[in-house]
Amino acid sequence: MNVLVTLKPEHYEVSHHAFGVLAEIDWTQKRVIRTLRIPSASFRCGEAFMGPLTGGVCHIGKRVFVAFWNFILEVDYDRFEIVNAVSSPWMADLHGIATDGHYLWVTSTAIEALLCLSAESLETLWRWGPDEKILAYGIPSTWMRWLGRLRKQRVPPSPQARFQEKNEYRHLHKGRSMWHRHHLNDVTWYEGKLYLDTKGWFDGGSSSVICLDPESRQADFFVQPGGFKGMHDGEFVGGRFYVTESEGNSVAWREPDGTICSRSVQPAPRFIRGLCYTGQSFLIGSTRLRRTHDSTEIIEYDMNFENILGQMDLGFFYPMEQGAAIHALARSPGG
DSSP: EEEEEEEESOOOOOSSSSSSEEEEEETTTEEEEEEEEOOOOEEEEETTEOOOOOOEEETTTTTEEEETEEEEEEEEEEEEEEEEEEEETOOOOOOEEOOOOOOEEEEEETTTTTEEETTTTTTTTEOSSSSSSGGGGSSOOHHHHHHHHSSSSSSOSSSSSOOOOOOOOOBBBBBGOOOOOOOOEEOOOOEEEOEEEEOOSSSSEEEEEEEEETTTTTTEEEEEEEEESSSSEEEETTTEEEEEEETEEEEEEEEEEEEEEEEEEESSSSSSEEEEOOOEEEEEEEETTTTTTOOOOOEEOOTTTTTEEEEEEEESOOOOOEEEEEEEEEEEETT
């Protein structure tokens, strides 16, 4: 089976090795078939930021789409070359990306929004968030309100902060955004619905999953805040919704009846991000913690996440002192 993986430097606010990576891996042989480097400027200035932060990946046939900070890349799979790049004022720290074959959906984390694009024209069609009522659910803790007053941008003065449709947000870092409250992270399309996960809830470690109807834009909680711990990825398998829990060094899932289960994975401690179902096992991304010299690997687990079936070190994409971070895994068009 062939797998697409996106990587970025773990320590990215430096001037060297400022590139993201899209790689295709033959998982059976545990070898890299081909690599595409995506160069990027890397700087921070006031509230503005730019970095080689590669995000999610999906594909429609031989068209591969990669979310990258404030634009979306289209890659021709056969040639493994970039053939197009699109951006819009609402694209700010893009994370997850998904498709149903007709539309692309991407999470714009710095402004707490989901964007819908036409897969044909790549035009942005609509935006959901950050002023949706469900995203105002709950009350920030006292210390978050105090911190917001100091920063004057992190916590909005009201649950629905005014969002200017024509403003420019591509420069905005989530750490200086007044709309960044829940870290809207990944998006999964399944049976006509979109499932949005949050890494945190009002900057806490608890996560939620929001089910969004793309036609009516009706949103409801699929998993209430607190159900998961710092989640990233989402994938439906056999009626279960599986996620990675970066804050818990674990993988978790929601049973069809709503029961939440979690399973710690080894080795620990690691930053667990990147999930791919192979048909009989799961691949997860296991990234070293910041400023450590541990390995960064793709690890294959059995369906119960009890036994390791195989693993592959991917740390060689960047110097050891800089480190490699896995963001997303997906089956490739050829695999």
